[in-house]
Amino acid sequence: MLVKQLSVFMENRPGRLYKLTHALGKEGIDFVTLSIADTKDFGIVRFIARDNDRAYEVLKNEGFTVGITELIGVEVADRPNALAEVVSLMEESDINIEYLYSFVLTNHNTAKILMRVNETDRAVSLLQNKGIKLLSEKIL
Amino acid sequence: MSKVKDYIYRPEYECMTRSEMENLQSERLRKTVELVYNNCKPYRAKMDECKIKPSDIRSVSDLCKLPFTVKHDLREAYPFGFYSSPQSDIVEIHASSGTTGKLTVVGYTQNDIDVWSEIAARSLAMAGVTKDSVVHVAYGYGLFTGGLGAHYGAQKIGAGTVPASAGNTIRQLTLLRDFGATHLCCTPSYAIYLGTEIQKAGMNIEDFSLVGGAFGAEPWTYQMRSELEKLLHIDALDIYGLSEISGPGVAMECMQKHGCHIQEDHFIPEIIDPETLEPLPFGCEGELVFTTITKTGQPLIRYRTRDLCTLSNEKCACGRTTVKMGKVKGRSDDMLIIRGVNVFPSQIEAAIMNVSGVSPHYMIYVDRINNLDVMEIDIELDGNLTPDKVSDVEAIKKKVETEVNSYIGVGAKIRLCEKGTIRRSEGKAVRVIDRRE
Numbered sequence: 001m002l003v004k005q006l007s008v009f010m011e012n013r014p015g016r017l018y019k020l021t022h023a024l025g026k027e028g029i030d031f032v033t034l035s036i037a038d039t040k041d042f043g044i045v046r047f048i049a050r051d052n053d054r055a056y057e058v059l060k061n062e063g064f065t066v067g068i069t070e071l072i073g074v075e076v077a078d079r080p081n082a083l084a085e086v087v088s089l090m091e092e093s094d095i096n097i098e099y100l101y102s103f104v105l106t107n108h109n110t111a112k113i114l115m116r117v118n119e120t121d122r123a124v125s126l127l128q129n130k131g132i133k134l135l136s137e138k139i140l
Numbered sequence: 141m142s143k144v145k146d147y148i149y150r151p152e153y154e155c156m157t158r159s160e161m162e163n164l165q166s167e168r169l170r171k172t173v174e175l176v177y178n179n180c181k182p183y184r185a186k187m188d189e190c191k192i193k194p195s196d197i198r199s200v201s202d203l204c205k206l207p208f209t210v211k212h213d214l215r216e217a218y219p220f221g222f223y224s225s226p227q228s229d230i231v232e233i234h235a236s237s238g239t240t241g242k243l244t245v246v247g248y249t250q251n252d253i254d255v256w257s258e259i260a261a262r263s264l265a266m267a268g269v270t271k272d273s274v275v276h277v278a279y280g281y282g283l284f285t286g287g288l289g290a291h292y293g294a295q296k297i298g299a300g301t302v303p304a305s306a307g308n309t310i311r312q313l314t315l316l317r318d319f320g321a322t323h324l325c326c327t328p329s330y331a332i333y334l335g336t337e338i339q340k341a342g343m344n345i346e347d348f349s350l351v352g353g354a355f356g357a358e359p360w361t362y363q364m365r366s367e368l369e370k371l372l373h374i375d376a377l378d379i380y381g382l383s384e385i386s387g388p389g390v391a392m393e394c395m396q397k398h399g400c401h402i403q404e405d406h407f408i409p410e411i412i413d414p415e416t417l418e419p420l421p422f423g424c425e426g427e428l429v430f431t432t433i434t435k436t437g438q439p440l441i442r443y444r445t446r447d448l449c450t451l452s453n454e455k456c457a458c459g460r461t462t463v464k465m466g467k468v469k470g471r472s473d474d475m476l477i478i479r480g481v482n483v484f485p486s487q488i489e490a491a492i493m494n495v496s497g498v499s500p501h502y503m504i505y506v507d508r509i510n511n512l513d514v515m516e517i518d519i520e521l522d523g524n525l526t527p528d529k530v531s532d533v534e535a536i537k538k539k540v541e542t543e544v545n546s547y548i549g550v551g552a553k554i555r556l557c558e559k560g561t562i563r564r565s566e567g568k569a570v571r572v573i574d575r576r577e
Contacts (some may be wrong), residue, residue: 007526007527007528008527009521009525009527009533009556009558010558011556011557011558011561016558037530039530039534041555041556042533042556044527044528044529044530044533046528063523063558063559063560064558064559065521065522065523065524065525065527065558065559066526067525067526067527067528068526069526069528098529099529116528116529
């Protein structure tokens with residue numbers, strides 16, 4: 001029940017993000033999510049595409065340094081404190097969230113949370129035990 | 141309005157006529173060739189291979205019959221294979237970085253330390269150092285010969301010596317001012333840096349007692365000299381040396397400020413064409429080659445310095461008759477001098493190869509920022525990595541930094557690049573872009 005995400009290493013300078021987005025755009029590949037972790041010199045672009053396998057292939061061919069990571073995705077009600085409840089569940093069990101991002105799709109009354117943790121299996125069973133809905137790629 | 145009084149420390153040698161010098165050199169060369177042939181295996185092998193016996197070398201004009209020595213030879217014999225004296229006679233060992241991380245070792249007997257002290261004293265005398273002077277040595281003390289070389293020279297003269305060594309700029313300035321240093325010895329770029337920091341530290345150059353200094357271990361220009369002289373209110377003279385031959389003092393500029401006098405009664409200089417290896421006449425630019433003729437620990441025959449310059453036998457107004465070498469214009473190999481430390485791109489490559497996660501594609505940029513050498517290395521991340529966490533990539537960067545620093549002893553800023561972004565060259569790879577003037 002994990003969600004595949006692509007991560008791309010990128011130098012922090014003008015033109016690089018265009019090269020990536022254009023490479024996928026001209027192949028008709030759509031982004032579902034996209035976030036960037038940046039440092040002074042470089043960044044890591046993380047995204048989920050409508051077709052991850054094709055996106056991976058396209059980027060490899062274009063010479064990008066790209067990898068596939070599996071994330072935990074959960075769906076919560078779009079209301080205050082929903083995110084905090086998921087986070088506190090991890091914290092109570094001493095699971096570290098390495099990074100997290102969330103988004104809301106239009107026409108939905110739920111929010112999606114994507115996160116990478118240090119102990120994926122344990123986190124998944126904790127969430128399942130609490131009855132929190134886990135996302136798979138298809139639901140996205 | 142110079143405050144430096146250049147004086148000749150050893151006129152009986154420094155002002156010899158050409159025929160007196162050649163006779164002395166010939167006699168000392170014969171002794172040295174005997175010594176190395178009988179005591180140093182690599183030299184015996186080299187001479188046997190060229191079918192040269194010590195008896196074939198009668199005078200300096202026979203020098204060109206002898207084989208050359210290169211840094212690689214010294215490395216092959218690591219650590220002590222080039223000694224011509226028993227190890228028990230060696231009293232000090234210095235080392236400089238080699239091309240692949242292996243050190244180039246130089247052993248000194250007491251005689252060699254005495255020779256070194258003598259030539260360093262002659263050099264400092266050109267900058268006017270007397271027993272009344274205070275010499276502040278801000279070269280690093282250690283395996284690098286800069287610190288101890290200047291130290292020995294100042295001690296030989298009987299000057300007050302302040303062994304400040306390198307680093308801690310504010311403390312350097314305080315010591316210089318409060319101890320009343322008359323002379324400064326360090327790299328020219330560090331001297332300029334000290335000069336620019338005086339004001340920032342809230343000090344006034346008028347409170348210093350400096351009159352002169354000997355600056356070396358890296359090539360510098362006449363523009364740097366005038367900047368340095370203006371900043372510190374001194375006469376700034378160029379000192380030349382390399383650990384393989386002795387250390388600082390192999391040659392030094394007199395107050396005519398037009399080339400460095402070579403201590404020819406200890407070292408015979410030649411200029412050769414680095415391609416054909418043929419000796420070139422005075423005035424022609426080529427590679428500087430030295431033969432040591434008074435050392436006993438590790439004498440070197442026709443050692444190729446890789447420094448490109450000219451030699452001149454024109455009469456010097458200072459009264460010394462020794463041959464002078466012009467400013468070093470460059471290198472016949474790819475060695476870089478970063479903050480006085482010798483660095484070979486191959487060492488950096490070796491360091492990089494130790495780190496997993498990066499590719500062997502890199503480019504070294506050298507700049508001079510605020511008068512200090514700064515090295516930056518662009519290196520491609522391994523294209524097969526699957527980077528997801530920032531901390532994983534930062535860890536690779538840190539590892540490269542640590543490896544490079546421990547290989548070459550100089551810090552470098554590392555910038556990780558995307559695969560394929562470092563320019564690939566056709567033919568001879570361009571690995572270094574030196575943007576210093």
